[in-house]
Amino acid sequence: MIKKVKIKKFNGRDFYDMEDYVAVEESYNIFINGEFVKSLSMSPNFLNEFAVGFAISEGFLNKIDKVEVDKNNINIFGEKNDREIKNNKNNKEIKIDIEIIKKIISYEIKAKYWEITGSFHWASMFDLKGNSIIFVEDIGRHNAVDKVIGYAILNNYNLNKLILRYSGRIPSDIVKKAINSGLNIIISKSPPTDKAIELAEENNILLIGFARNGKFNIYTSGRLWEE
Known part of the structure; x- marks a missing residue:
């Protein structure tokens, strides 16, 4: 998630050497039912959760059958969603x-x-x-x-x-x-x-x-x- 790097820091008057932490960025290729969708940069955690959430929330799939993560390739398999966007109007009872x-x-x-x-x-x-x-x-x-x-x-x-x-x-x-x-x-x-x-x-x-x-x-x- 994070890694240590060496930097030169300027404090307003002088430069000095120090170590600091930066975020780890990984690039992943996303596939839906074997078809390439896009590449995304993200943190290397919760990859299965990301795959499921991405496929459902972006409207690609209605149901997830399985997720395969192979290094920097994420393949999500499931039932295709044919609607552009779902509709929440039937959830009026939620208060x-x-x-x-x-x-x-x-x-x-x-x-x-x-x-x-x-x-x-x-x-x-x-x-x-x-x-x-x-x-x-x-x-x-x-x-x-x-x-x-x-x-x-x-x-x-x-x-x-x-x-x-x-x-x-x-x-x-x-x-x-x-x-x-x-x-x-x-x-x-x-x-x-x-x-x-x-x-x-x-x-x-x-x-x-x-x-x-x-x-x-x-x-x-x-x-x-x-x-």
Whole structure:
């Protein structure tokens, strides 16, 4: 995940030699049912979870049969998804209480690799009671999200009843990942884009941004908000 390198540091007055830590970056070739899709750079952890989360959240597959990781090649096999994007409008029964949102936001995130290098994003999953399920760091925010989604799927969690909290801004492609995987609630310390808000509103996604220091903004209710 990280490695030590030698650097020259300038302190505003003098240069001096020292060692510092940087993030490890690996490039992986992604295949869906044997067909090359794209190459991605990511942290070399939770690769099976990434494969499952990526294939489902990007809408390539509806069901995963198996994952093969061979060095820097990741091949994901499963049932092909013929729809461009899934629809979450049938999940109106999912509700979340304000106190649970507060609990999740107040949960202390210990992103040790980010603290050491400043080079990592993180993503986490919580249940509707505010309990932490999984936490992952990665050099890419989309990768981190894919990894926690994949973890939830592999461990038989109902994603309709999970909450995504992560460190990056919320663009529309993150909302698409939520829709395709069945997530209904996204919380981030950063804000969403206008397209993300529109897509979340259309698909009953509760979108919360600027979740910092006990404060947050609600951008869409998605019919999930319980007053």
